[in-house]
Amino acid sequence: MLFRTLRQINATLLLLTGLLFSVTIAAHDHGMKKMDIVDTAAQNGSFTTLVAAVKAAGLVETLKGEGPFTVLAPTDDAFAALPEGTIDMLLMPENKDKLIAILTYHVIPAKAMAEDVVKLTTAATVQGQEVMITVNGDGVMVNDATVVATDVVASNGVIHVIDKVLMPQ
Template identity: 65%
Template sequence: MSCAWKSSVVFAVVAMLLASSSAAVAGEKCAKSSVTAVSHQKEDKMDIVDTAVEAGSFKTLVAAVKAAGLVETLKGKGPFTVFAPTDEAFEKLPSGTVETLLKPENKDKLVAILTYHVVAGNVKAADVVKIKSAKTVQGQTVAIDAADGVKINDANVVKADIDCGNGVIHVIDAVLIPKE
C-alpha cells in the first residue's frame, strides 16, 4: 500500500469523523425536530394529548385533562375517539364554569364531563355518519346526527379525522355535558 493512498484513507476517515462530530454539535439544537421529522416519515403519529397541545386551539381542554388526571390515559394505547371542544367552545359556557370545574373538589364532575367526550375505538368520520349514537367512556351515549353536517348532541363537528397515534380527534364547537 503506498503512503499516498494510506494518507488519503486516513484523511478521509478523519474528515468523516470531524464532519459527523461537527454535525452532531451543530444539530444539537434541532435534534428533536429531526427526530420528529424522521418519526413522521415512518408514519409514527403523536398521541391525542400531544396532538391537542401542538394544535394550540385546545388549551382549555388540555388544562382540564391535566386537572382531571387523564393525561396518561389519553396518552395510552387506545384507540380513542375524542370529540374535542375548542377554546372558543369552552368560552360559550356560563362565566366561571371552567374555573369552577378546574378546582380539585370538582374533579369527579370534570372527569365525567371529559370522559363524555371520549368513545372507545377509532371512529372515523365515514363511520360516524352511519350511526345514530355512541356510548362514551363516561357511560352515557351521545346522539349523532349526520343529516346536515355532523352533530354530536348539539355540537357541530367543525373538523374531522385528525389522526393520532392512539386514535382520532373530531373538533367540535361546543362542550358536551352529560345528564346528571
C-alpha cells in the same frame, strides 16, 4: 334528490375540512413518530383549555395510553362559550369527579373515523352515557355540537373537533 346532493356536498366539505386540519397537524410532525391524542391536541394550539382540563382531571396518562380512542374535542372557543366561571369551577380540586365525567363524555372507546361516525345514530362514551349523532344538511351533530373538523389522526386514535362542550345528563 336535492337534499341528498346537498347532504353529500356538505359531508364532502366536512371531510375536506378535516383533511386540511390533519395536514396542518402533520406539517408540525416533521416526519417524527405520530403523536398521541394529548400531544396532538396540545401542539395544535386550539385546545389549550381542553388540555388543561385533561391535566387537572388526571387523565393525561389514560389518553396517552394504547387506546384506541375517539375524542370529540371542544375548541377553546367552545369552552369560552360556557357560562362565566364554569371553567374555573370545574378546575377546582373538589370538582374533579364532575370534570372527569364531562371529559370522559367526550371520549369514545374506539377509533371511529368520519366515514364510520356518519353511519351511527348514537355512540357510547367512556363516561357511560351515549351521545346522539345526527347527519343533516348542515353537517354532523353530536348532541347539540357541530363537528367542524374530522379525522385528526393520532397514534392512539382520532380527534373530531366540535364547537360546543358536551354535558352529560
